[in-house]
Amino acid sequence: MNVLYCGDQNMKDGLLISILSLLKEEPRVLKIFIVTAFIDAGDKKYYPLSNQDVGVLDTLVKQHNSDNQVLKIDITDMFAAQVPQNNLTTVFTPGCMLRLFADELPELPNKILYLDTDVICRKDFSLFYAQALKDTELVGVLDHYGKWFFHHSASKLDYINSGVMLLNLDMIRKTQLFVRCRQLCQSKKMFMPDQSAINKLATTKKIMPRRFNEQRRLHKNTVFQHFTTSFRIFPWIHTLTVKPWEVERVHKQLKLHEYDDILAQYSQLIGKM
Numbered sequence: 001m002n003v004l005y006c007g008d009q010n011m012k013d014g015l016l017i018s019i020l021s022l023l024k025e026e027p028r029v030l031k032i033f034i035v036t037a038f039i040d041a042g043d044k045k046y047y048p049l050s051n052q053d054v055g056v057l058d059t060l061v062k063q064h065n066s067d068n069q070v071l072k073i074d075i076t077d078m079f080a081a082q083v084p085q086n087n088l089t090t091v092f093t094p095g096c097m098l099r100l101f102a103d104e105l106p107e108l109p110n111k112i113l114y115l116d117t118d119v120i121c122r123k124d125f126s127l128f129y130a131q132a133l134k135d136t137e138l139v140g141v142l143d144h145y146g147k148w149f150f151h152h153s154a155s156k157l158d159y160i161n162s163g164v165m166l167l168n169l170d171m172i173r174k175t176q177l178f179v180r181c182r183q184l185c186q187s188k189k190m191f192m193p194d195q196s197a198i199n200k201l202a203t204t205k206k207i208m209p210r211r212f213n214e215q216r217r218l219h220k221n222t223v224f225q226h227f228t229t230s231f232r233i234f235p236w237i238h239t240l241t242v243k244p245w246e247v248e249r250v251h252k253q254l255k256l257h258e259y260d261d262i263l264a265q266y267s268q269l270i271g272k273m
Contacts, residue, residue: 001026001030001031001113001129002031002033002108002113003030003033003113003114004099004108004112004113004114004115004167005033005034005035005114005115005116005117006034006036006096006098007049007093007096007098007117008036008037008039008046008048008093009046009047009053011095011117012049012270012273013117013243013245013266013270014117014243014244015034015049015057015117016266016269016270016273017117017244017266018118018119018120018121018244019057019060019061020265020266020269021120021121021122021262023061023064024261024262025123025124026121026125028126029065030069031068031071031109032068032070032071033071033073033108033112034049034054034070034071034072034073035075035098035099035101035102035105036049036072036073036074036075036098037095037098038076039076039079041089041094042088042089044089048072048074052273053273054070054071056272056273057070058070058071071107073105073107073108075098075104078101078104079098079101082101082186083186084097084182084186085186086188087185087190090189090190090191090193096193096195097182097185099194100181100182100185100194100198101178101182102114102167102172102178103169103172103177103178103179104178110169110170111166111167111168111169112166112169113125113128113129113165113167114162114164114165115163115164115224116162116164118163118226118227118228118243119163119213119224119225119226119227120225120227120244120259120262121223122223122224122258123221123222123223125223125224128208128212128223129166131206133166135171135204136168136205136206137167137168137171137177137202137203137204138160138165138166138177138198138202138205138206139165139166139205139206139207140160140161140164140165140166140205140207140208140213141160141164141207141208141215142157142158142159142160142161142207143159143195143215144161144210158205160199160207161195161213162194162195162198162199163215163226164224171204175203177201177202177203180197181198184200211223211224212224213226214226215228225258227241227242244259244263245266247267
């Protein structure tokens with residue numbers, strides 16, 4: 001199974017947890033690609049994931065299956081040539097937009113599962129991964145909040161969350177979806193720029209049930225749990241953002257102990273990265 005993560009050096013905590021969860025649930029061979037880059041966003045600079053960290057992850061996955069791999073692809077020069085200038089300083093890190101360069105990378109297989117690094121795999125995801133992608137650019141799940149406000153169809157909800165996507169890169173190259181997304185991110189400032197661009201420009205996306213990207217709270221059939229920002233009404237209306245690597249907050253604020261075995265492994269290994 002081919003899996004794609006994207007980001008900078010700051011993603012290593014989530015990356016380790018997410019990969020540990022894949023190893024727990026998936027016995028088949030995993031080929032994990034990490035797209036990273038140096039990004040100069042003016043007041044902030046983002047550095048690529050180090051070769052040392054990639055080496056630690058590659059050793060880890062090979063302990064489960066010697067055929068597993070973790071491969072780093074540094075696209076610093078490619079990103080610098082097509083800087084999404086109007087969206088470098090949004091509330092979301094510019095590393096999110098690195099996935100929009102996937103069509104330019106010959107190293108990537110045509111079929112690949114993209115995951116945000118705040119996504120934990122909870123159950124076997126072969127049903128999601130194995131589905132046919134003929135004439136489909138990507139497969140995803142509706143965004144929990146955005147589906148009500150940003151849908152493009154008048155007759156149905158169609159705004160997906162881009163944290164879990166099964167990509168058909170061959171089709172994306174034919175339709176030039178990511179080319180057009182990169183151009184839009186260069187020319188127009190947007191909230192959630194890469195996700196907005198994908199939803200605006202994708203023409204052949206397929207929508208799957210929420211259990212494949214659960215963004216609100218854990219259910220018995222949850223396959224991927226995505227630790228996004230949520231709205232809470234008690235004791236007052238507020239937003240709550242808790243990431244998997246914030247272990248104490250996961251326990252105290254989310255009352256969640258589902259992943260304690262994975263988080264214990266993470267606590268033991270993160271010091272090596």
